Amino acid sequence: MxxxxxxxxxxxxxxxxxATVMADDxxxxxxxxxxxxxxxxxxxxxxxxxxxxxxxxxxxxxxxxxxxxxxxxxxxxxxxxxxxxxxxxxxxxxxxxxxxxxxxxxxxxxxxxxxxxxxxxxxxxxxxxDTRDPAFWVRSAGRDICLLFASAHEHVSLQRLPPGELVFQGCSGGAELLVIEGQVEAQGQTLDQGSWMRLPPGFDPALVSGAEGATLFIKTGHLCIPIEQTS
Known part of the structure; x- marks a missing residue:
């Protein structure tokens, strides 16, 4: 073969x-x-x-x-x-x-x-x-945050949001998120668990956590770096 x-x-x-990929798709x-x-x-x-x-x-x-x-x-x-x-x-x-x-x-x-x-x-x-360990979590601005990585080029975290919370307070450098638990409402769309979204620099829609809140994998800053194609 x-x-x-x-x-x-x-x-x-x-x-x-x-770009958005829904879990159902x-x-x-x-x-x-x-x-x-x-x-x-x-x-x-x-x-x-x-x-x-x-x-x-x-x-x-x-x-x-x-x-x-x-x-x-x-x-x-x-x-x-x-x-x-x-x-x-x-x-x-x-x-x-x-x-x-x-x-x-x-x-x-x-x-x-x-x-x-x-x-x-x-x-x-x-x-x-291990994000299951409470020692990695802090309370900040009304949500729980587990910092995963931070540098001059990117910031990666797991965040637990209460219901009806704005996901971003501005994301001028671009952002990416994966819904780990709960839902996110995004301009008439509902992103369920497993849904993924990428937002380019300068694109800042009003994303809001759902009625039960949401846990999100969030990555910001990395989309300002030029994209290189590999073979």
């Missing part, structure tokens, strides 16, 4: 425009490894791409060990995601810097949110945060 290849691909690749695509599927949220490139995806590991599935020249960012949504002999249940945030390598797998199955090739080349420190 010939090797698995993905031709250069563009998915939500115009970063000057908003997930389109699962097979990967090079049996038992591993993904939903492509945005993508610029082929198999080695600047990409944002939801990835689903079937029980007892894995990838061979490989490098991430542009780094990898992971948030575990369900199940248990493993790297070599380390195991990360739902709620873990992992950040593997450029040049790092790992052998990912899942014994019981897992769903993860993944961002590839989106880190600054000088980043060197791996991050592991």
């Amino acid at each position: 010939p090797p698995f290849r993905i031709s250069p691909m563009l998915v939500n690749a115009d970063f000057s425009r908003p 997930y389109h699962w695509v097979t990967s090079p490894q049996p038992g591993v599927e993904r939903v492509m949220l945005d993508r610029v490139g082929g198999e080695k791409a600047r990409a944002t995806s939801i990835v689903r590991y079937a029980p007892r599935s894995d990838f061979p060990e490989h490098f991430h020249p542009g780094g990898e960012e992971v948030f575990v949504l369900s199940g248990v995601f493993s790297e070599n002999d380390k195991h990360y249940p739902a709620g873990y945030y992992l950040r593997n810097p450029p040049g790092s390598s790992h052998q990912p797998s899942s014994l019981e199955g897992a769903v993860i949110f993944v961002k590839l090739w989106q880190m600054q080349p000088e980043e060197r420190v791996a991050t592991r945060i």
Whole structure:
């Protein structure tokens, strides 16, 4: 059988425009490894791409060990995601810097949110945060915030919002969010759990948490950095 290849691909690749993928509209695509599927949220490139995806590991599935020249960012949504002999249940945030390598797998199955090739080349420190630990959370401006990563180029956090709360008080540098729990109301649309939205710099719609509040993975600042296409 010939090797698995993905031709250069563009998915939500115009970063000057908003992009939304609703949880009900997930389109699962097979990967090079049996038992591993993904939903492509945005993508610029082929198999080695600047990409944002939801990835689903079937029980007892894995990838061979490989490098991430542009780094990898992971948030575990369900199940248990493993790297070599380390195991990360739902709620873990992992950040593997450029040049790092790992052998990912899942014994019981897992769903993860993944961002590839989106880190600054000088980043060197791996991050592991268990967001289930209350020690990582602080109360600020009426919401609970778990800081995951901060630099001059980006800010990443998990935020718990009460009902009817504005998600952003201005996001001039662009923003990206994934609904972890609850709902977000966005200009006549309801973003349910699992829905994803990317907002370009200068685009600042009124996003409001739903009637039960919302827990959101939020990333800001990174969209001001020029997008590089990989092969």
